Amino acid sequence: MTKKILLVEDETLIALDIEFAIADANCDVIGTAQTVDEGLSMLNSMPCDGVVLDANLGGHGVQPIIEHLQAKALPYIVVSGYTRDQLEFLPEEAVLIGKPFSMTELVDAIRRHLG
Numbered sequence: 001m002t003k004k005i006l007l008v009e010d011e012t013l014i015a016l017d018i019e020f021a022i023a024d025a026n027c028d029v030i031g032t033a034q035t036v037d038e039g040l041s042m043l044n045s046m047p048c049d050g051v052v053l054d055a056n057l058g059g060h061g062v063q064p065i066i067e068h069l070q071a072k073a074l075p076y077i078v079v080s081g082y083t084r085d086q087l088e089f090l091p092e093e094a095v096l097i098g099k100p101f102s103m104t105e106l107v108d109a110i111r112r113h114l115g
Contacts, residue, residue: 003027003115006046008039008053008065009079014099018052018079021103025110034058039065048074050114055080055087055096063089075114079106 005027009015019029030046033039035057043051043065051069053062055078062078066089069076081099084090095113097106 003049004030004047005110005114006030006039006042006048006051007032008034008051008057008062010034010054010057014054014079017103018106021106022052022110024103024107025115027110027115036060036062036064040068043068043072043074050074051076052110052114053078055082055090061087061089066090066094077106077109077113 005022007015007018007029009018015032022029030048031042033042051074053065053076055062077095077097078090079097079099079101084096090096095109097109
């Protein structure tokens with residue numbers, strides 16, 4: 001059964017790259033959110049197996065989404081240009097892929113942690 005992945009990313013071109021990586025990892029993108037509110041709404045209305053999300057959406061941190069994911073025990077991968085030290089809300093155990101990322105690195109992370 002193919003895993004259903006929600007994508008939360010506000011930059012269209014990066015979202016397209018991540019969609020390709022999710023597909024290459026043999027998973028399906030079930031939706032794309034561009035804001036924290038959209039992400040939370042989609043998480044509450046669509047069942048999913050995991051999430052790939054940017055740490056910052058239009059200047060807003062995604063801490064509310066990460067807290068929701070942790071409460072639901074849903075796996076996730078954070079893709080960000082920020083370092084772990086700059087993301088105070090990011091749990092130590094969270095998977096963080098730095099931007100710019102290589103497709104191979106992202107696909108491998110999706111397979112390992114979400115697929």
